[in-house]
Amino acid sequence: MRLQNKIAVITGGAAGIGLATTELFLKEGATVIIWDIDPSGEATAVRLRNDGYTVRFQAVSVADKLQVNNAAAEVIKEFGRIDILINNAGITKDKTLLKMEQDDWDKVLSVNLTGVFNCTQVVAQQMKQQNYGRIVSASSNVGLRGNYGQTNYVATKSAIIGMTKVWALELGRFGITANCIAPGFIETQMTNAIPEEVKQKLTPMIPAGHWGKPIDIAYGYLYLASDEAAYVNGICLTIDGGSAR
Numbered sequence: 676m677r678l679q680n681k682i683a684v685i686t687g688g689a690a691g692i693g694l695a696t697t698e699l700f701l702k703e704g705a706t707v708i709i710w711d712i713d714p715s716g717e718a719t720a721v722r723l724r725n726d727g728y729t730v731r732f733q734a735v736s737v738a739d740k741l742q743v744n745n746a747a748a749e750v751i752k753e754f755g756r757i758d759i760l761i762n763n764a765g766i767t768k769d770k771t772l773l774k775m776e777q778d779d780w781d782k783v784l785s786v787n788l789t790g791v792f793n794c795t796q797v798v799a800q801q802m803k804q805q806n807y808g809r810i811v812s813a814s815s816n817v818g819l820r821g822n823y824g825q826t827n828y829v830a831t832k833s834a835i836i837g838m839t840k841v842w843a844l845e846l847g848r849f850g851i852t853a854n855c856i857a858p859g860f861i862e863t864q865m866t867n868a869i870p871e872e873v874k875q876k877l878t879p880m881i882p883a884g885h886w887g888k889p890i891d892i893a894y895g896y897l898y899l900a901s902d903e904a905a906y907v908n909g910i911c912l913t914i915d916g917g918s919a920r
């Protein structure tokens with residue numbers, strides 16, 4: 676039980692990597708609050724409460740600062756604190772630079788970049804008062820090496836690595852750590868959108884020989900959110916089967 680009595684907010688916790696993280700954190704003793712725009716998060720929360728866990732779903736778009744503020748206030752009212760923030764929500768709208776529309780750029784930045792800023796700024800205020808916090812954000816290995824057709828997405832994922840280093844510097848003295856994870860190819864609804872023939876071409880580039888599962892990333896979030904990682908601050912942990920070269 677590595678997260679006993681911890682209150683964890685997981686954005687994008689209704690699906691994919693976020694859902695695997697929700698389930699793992701609950702097993703490790705945390706109370707989990709899912710912030711997601713996918714209404715299926717409510718049924719997931721009901722199912723997990725039936726299993727005896729303490730879990731809430733709040734319909735929140737991370738891109739909307741007011742919704743984030745209100746949701747955080749509700750969590751603090753009910754549970755008194757927020758120990759862990761997992762900035763996991765993210766979207767793609769892939770096109771090459773010359774074909775990318777302004778709306779593709781704006782939407783991806785509003786969720787992946789402004790959303791991470793919104794949640795961190797709001798939750799870090801509470802963490803400062805507690806003199807304790809763990810912030811872990813989803814970057815990507817494409818944020819380290821670039822990727823064809825992903826100007827908007829890569830811009831956000833590189834920025835998350837930079838913001839994480841800033842937050843480590845600014846928040847460290849308040850007992851808060853800020854780290855991020857750079858996943859490689861993970862099987863989720865996000866990567867389901869990639870055509871099968873492209874997926875088959877990508878697989879040989881992975882030294883591990885196969886795509887990752889959501890739980891592979893959830894274990895990384897768990898480590899960086901745990902007290903065992905108390906002295907880990909400002910890093911980007913790559914979890915990609917060795918493919919980020």
Ligand SMILES: NC(=O)c1ccc[n+]([C@@H]2O[C@H](COP(=O)([O-])OP(=O)(O)OC[C@H]3O[C@@H](n4cnc5c(N)ncnc54)[C@H](O)[C@@H]3O)[C@@H](O)[C@H]2O)c1
Nearest residue numbers: 687690691692711712713736737764765813815861863865
């Ligand atoms: N799957 C991969 O291969 C991969 C690789 C590198 C990084 N990542 C990153 O990991 C994170 C999780 O990815 P995933 O593959 O599980 O994606 P996913 O599409 O399976 O799940 C993303 C979740 O975020 C939610 N979401 C979307 N917009 C939101 C908003 N405005 N507010 C709140 N929630 C919102 C979705 O409803 C969904 O539940 C993302 O940040 C993604 O960029 C994924």
